[in-house]
Amino acid sequence: MSQRKRSKGSGFSQVGNLPPLNLERHSREQVDQKVSELVQFLLVKDQKKIPIKRSDILKKVIGEYKDVYSEIVNRAGRTLQQVFGLQLVEIDTKHHIYILISTLPRAEGENLRQDDQTAKLGLLSVILSFIFMKGNSAKDGAVWEFLRRLRVHPGERHEVFGDVKKLVMEEFGQDPGHWGASWGGPRAPRH
Numbered sequence: 001m002s003q004r005k006r007s008k009g010s011g012f013s014q015v016g017n018l019p020p021l022n023l024e025r026h027s028r029e030q031v032d033q034k035v036s037e038l039v040q041f042l043l044v045k046d047q048k049k050i051p052i053k054r055s056d057i058l059k060k061v062i063g064e065y066k067d068v069y070s071e072i073v074n075r076a077g078r079t080l081q082q083v084f085g086l087q088l089v090e091i092d093t094k095h096h097i098y099i100l101i102s103t104l105p106r107a108e109g110e111n112l113r114q115d116d117q118t119a120k121l122g123l124l125s126v127i128l129s130f131i132f133m134k135g136n137s138a139k140d141g142a143v144w145e146f147l148r149r150l151r152v153h154p155g156e157r158h159e160v161f162g163d164v165k166k167l168v169m170e171e172f173g174q175d176p177g178h179w180g181a182s183w184g185g186p187r188a189p190r191h
Helices: 028-047 054-084 116-133 140-149 164-171
Strands: 086-092 097-102
Touching: 028 054, 028 097, 028 116, 054 086, 054 097, 054 116, 116 140, 116 164
Parallel strands: none
Antiparallel strands: 086 097
16 A cells, blocks of 8 residues: 655655655665755756756756655655745646745735844855755855855955855854864864
8 A cells, every 4th residue: 555645736746754765776875965966956946947847857866866756856845845945836747847836924014124133044044055955064165155156255245244254154153263164063173
């Protein structure tokens, strides 16, 4: 008896708490990596407003892991929902095209007011999400490169965040002078 259910509109089957499928060919770490790659792929496609096609997912992310496709997609869907408040929805069943939609409640009135703390919390959330996507650990150089792609440069004064390097290093907890430390997970030893 199968616990698989077809969710309306998503085009992907939702698997309950079943044990991972076909993991004898792939290690848990390999599948975890594919889940992270798929989440990142979907977020980039969504950010650039490029259609998300199942054929692109299979070709550019899943590759040799077609035997665990459902497992990867389901886990990526849970991650998108739990971390980013997004749901993958099929909008074209003929061509298998998807979009990400927000499942977060709309902010109204007082909740729309932004202040410095809200902006800083947003930046911290972006950094922590990036670290999560990199397997809960990322070198400082990778974090700064990621922020540069978002047009948040450590050496320049940002109109919202001010001195970004100081904000990240002091307020977010990365010790100055210890750039070799890894972010996330247990604290890396000081050099």
